[in-house]
Amino acid sequence: MKIYISRLIIIGLSIAYLISCKTNETSNSDRKHFIETKNIDSSVKPGDDFFQYSNGSWLKNAKIPDEYSYTGIFLEADRTIKGHLKEILENAAQNDSKIGSISQKVGDFYTSGIDTVTINKRNYEPVKSLLAKIDAVKSIPEWMQIATEETVNTYNPNIYNTPNIFGFIVYADQKNNTKNIAWLLQAGIGLPERDYYFRTDTATIDIQNAYKNYLTELFRLTGSDSSTSIKNSETVYNIEKQLASSHKTAVQLRDVSANYHKISMEKIENEQPNIGWKAFFKTIGAKTDSVDMEQPEYYAKLNTMLKTVPIDDWKLYLKAHTLTSYANLLSKDFQDASFNYNKILSGQKKQRIRGERIVSNTDAELGDALGQLYVEKYFTPEAKQKIDELISNIVKAYANHIQNLDWMGDATKKTALEKLNAINRKIGFPDKWRDYSNVTIDKSKYFENNVACNRDNFDFMLSQLGKPVDKSLWGMTAPTYNAYYDPMHNDINFPAGILQSPLFDKDADDAVNYGGIGWVIGHEITHAFDDQGSLYDKEGNMKNWWTKEDKTKFNKKVKQIQKLYDGFAVFKDLNINGELTSGENIADLGGMSIAYDAFKMTKQGKSNEKIDGFTPDQRFFLAFANSRRVKKTDESLRQYVQTDPHATNNWRINGPLMNFEPFYKAFNVKPGEKMYKDPKDRIKIW
Template identity: 45%
Template sequence: MISTSVARRIGLAVLGLGSLVATSASAQTAKPAAAQKGVGVNIANIDPSVKPCEDFFHYASGNWLKNNPIPAAESRWGSFNELADHNNATLRAILNDAAKNAAKAPKGSNAQKVGDYYASAMDSAAIEAAGLKYLQPHLNRIAAVKDLGEMQRLLADPKAHVGSVWYSSGVGQDQKISTQYAVQMYQGGLSLPDRDYYLKDDPRSKSIRTAYETYLVNTFKMLGDNEATAKTNAAAVQRIETRLAKASKSRVDLRDPYANYNKMTLAQADGAFPNLALPLTLKESGLGAAKEVIVGQPEFLKEVSNMLKDEPIADQKQYLRFHLVSSVVPALPKAFGDEYFKFSQTLSGAKKQQPRWKRMLGATDRALGEAFGQLYVDKAFSPAAKARAKQMIENLRVAYAERIKATDWMSEATKKEALKKLNAFVVKIGYPDKWKDYSSLTITRESYLKNMLAAREWANEDQIKHFGKPIDRNEWEMTPPTVNAYYNPPMNEIVFPAGILQPPFYDPKADDAVNYGGIGAVIGHEMTHGFDDQGRQYDAEGNLKDWWTKEDADKFNAKAAVVGKQYDAFTPLDSVHVNGKLTMGENLADLGGLTIAYQAFEKTPQAKAQQKIDGFTPEQRFFLAYAQIWRTNARPEFLRQQVQVDPHSPAQFRTNGPLMNMPEFYKAFGCQDGNKMMRAQADRSKIW
């Protein structure tokens, strides 16, 4: 997944295998004979009524899917959720202990700050009693604005806390000069998940807009507006956001790193977007020394500049007012959270709200991620897991090099650069070598809202302070407990937090087939992001720079287009199709990652010994492990939203999609021409 930080994430995770190696059609449904007992692949999850060569996702996990309905408070449920729940039990115990003992902890210590932050977040009675007391000064500042000049001064103040309005900005790595930080500006300012929610006229989009209008009206009423005024203010917010949506690029267009890199001098940007008051904004943010800005979407920012001049100040104030409130809902009385949940149900399909402890655990992780993370790794992360993961990464790096050298479509010149980039991958495992310093952040029990805003100010200042300094290559974009991983193109790094180095992804008690099909495929996935349709455009130093010959680039694009066409044809619901262009990078990473992990696995003693476990060959266990990682039940509402906004394909296609291109999978399960999991030779994709 890519944000303004350009980090790529794997999203949900998956494992998978199948059945027998026999080549007869009847063998595809035969139940394997009992043999050595294994760990890591749950045989009870397999649905033997499904043929592995017809639908491997439901074969590998069909019984699990039947026996694990989605909990009422969730929009989907799968192995990622199960592992996150396992982590949460440990994290909750840490937080409860920290909250209980915060008064005894040294003032200003991580334990004190984490404990008091979580305790204030969990103190519903205090939040209810405070009402809007701590929010009111910020609402008053918005209400006091009378003209464009005052609005510009308000927006320029980093302590105004008006929420995520108009556009996104910050300090990040210059994608063409990866050794420098730059001021960056991107489109933003929307409340709904995507521009299309404002613009499409299908029944679902209309129903979401109706639910959003109800949420807006009820929020304004809770702020004290009467019915008529609340409706007027809600209409103003929707109109402003719809105008922003019309000016926004689509998610597919946002995947072009060159089109979204437009460097301007400050004078040029100020001339192009005069009403943004950039010199004032940068000065107030502590970036007065900046002489250049990188603009992601110039046409969008031109429209924002026009809107600041054209839109009535009274309407702009309602837009800010709503965004401020919606950004701090968990710190407001329960009625605000209940109203938000009612609206969110339209998008997610969840039947009830998650318990407060779980929501506030996540909030603490977001606000104090590395302070909290230190407490987590001290209790839950094994040095042995880190060492094993590091060894697997190096094994996969060797396998990837072999695949690059063996490609028949890439020239020697491009191969040389690809190998240079592969060997330059920086690997981060578990947790940062250097933790963030939270000493300037003050956290108390007085008010959760005050803590929330203080943490935001600290995070903003922490980002701003990078400007003008050397790139900090020790930083992480995910916290240690996170069940995920990512590739960051400008850093040319692959990162695996401690949270994902656990079963079912990695299990020290399991055989190599399980671990290579699990964390091995995740490692290969992140490596492949360095060579997917976006990542391939960055060189070994992390610069956005074309290092491909034109002929090789054309061949790659043709091969990638085959994958795009394959995924365009997948339908998770009735007439809803996966967007092959939006999901291109993740689909290429799934296919490449699984291919590389398999090649590395084939070098292991287990693969060479060919001893069956639970009646399955090593290769079958590899694929079963991969498929069972991706076991997921999802609500229709979630799937519709995922297809529209998420660069990751639904779980069943992250399982079946790559396998349908792999002769190694066909061989492992005896698939034959005509089986759904076996594509015709002319329709297969092979890149690495």
């Protein structure tokens, strides 16, 4: 995955896991085979559908647990990591740790979260005074004061689509990334993204109704009668729909140039007087003379609506968004209401057990504290060294690719190689851990613990405003099973969680490791040269480093890959969006081909020795396909296609392979087979 510049910088990515094959013990040997040949569906030709060939038998038999919207390699990895974290947290909770220590903080946070007796007894008492405060509001400035305070209290660095009216973060200035500035992003809606308010297909209407029912239930749970609750939810929904009309689409958010608007504070104060920007920045404790207002259309719309929408309607909106922000911190009725809405989006039938949810939330709120304890036990210096060596091999292969490109001139090649060699590697965990000394955790107050963490996370972010960019900071916690590239730091980031089995195993043959973690590394590096990353120079500034002729050739290739993926169907009425997914598709194709070339530099890559009946090349491609062995509910898959910048798992495998000659040779793919493309039509970028 990459970190999308037009969105919230720190995202959980979640959905973008890039993981490899699960190790497997055979019944007749103690040797690990690493490729699960039992998952292969030999009735399918590799050249017709390689994803189905590699994973088909597993796909036929796999059952999605009721507590999840997916199963497969992602879930296996997640459960392993969460199991390790749960053990750490339970030990911390049981030990008499020194007050103020990270062990005490994470242990007591976890204890407060699993204490459902206290949480249920409190019902919605933690927010009663806030709801009363909203009821007492008499003017828009008063309303804005509360909305601003809640921007701080509910801040979560892992969530982009915040229901708060303000989307505020601090990050590097995209055109001068030696300095951090304030960013303002579109926000204020409760559905996944703007198009959910305007599509009229049956699936979307079901989601709209489920969301309205959710809002209705929240109002009912806090004292309104049924008819009033229904009316209130419609009022809130209509405000959101008006705000959503000003939002940019997911595709438009990918245009980094069009989403950069550095503007003076004086100008936004004059142009948007109803918002009261001076009061906003004073309340959050920030001093700045300019901001990057990424989507000014949203704030222009908000400014107008603050004048045209009645104050009583805005009060209902703020009450609803307060409750949606805090629902999972309140009693069971509120948690159930939240789940009943989200299950329509995901297809998940049951809530995950409480302990699993609190493990995830502890990682989200106290990530560096829990991360320290995790890496002490589950990440070794040897693993870090091996990954560093593997990255070096892939960088070497990448340099060879750039030098041999037939469509790029020497001047652009020279600059591209400089950028490649300037990419910083962050492996395992941060060089320095966050200090949580300002956070007080009480084992009997789960709600207050979350708010305290939110405020501390916000204050930490705010402390960077106006200061030089600290490129040592991470956007993911150490136990995360994911990876990312940050174009403004020009760095690749591989948390400890992803650098272990089943993605990487020191005992696996090179074909498996290069087909697994290798292509992930290649994928992340390629983001430096995709249709977004290519807009940034080696220092991470938005700056053109291309000749006009080479940029034209590159853009033509981007259009080709967009057209290819536009033709890939997921449902009868829904195809992959080639423009939305183009950056990830470029990274998938580049990452796989670069990893393959790096693999060919190894002893195994140069040999023809078979393991379990497969050649080294075949094992590489099988490992690549196994890395996306996932089965999703239809509801989850539909939402994914409509909102996520990645293609679906099958097309993330088949799309790159149908353009890659070594795959054709490895599996003897012939004309007439479904994945076959004429050599002149095969796309090669990096």
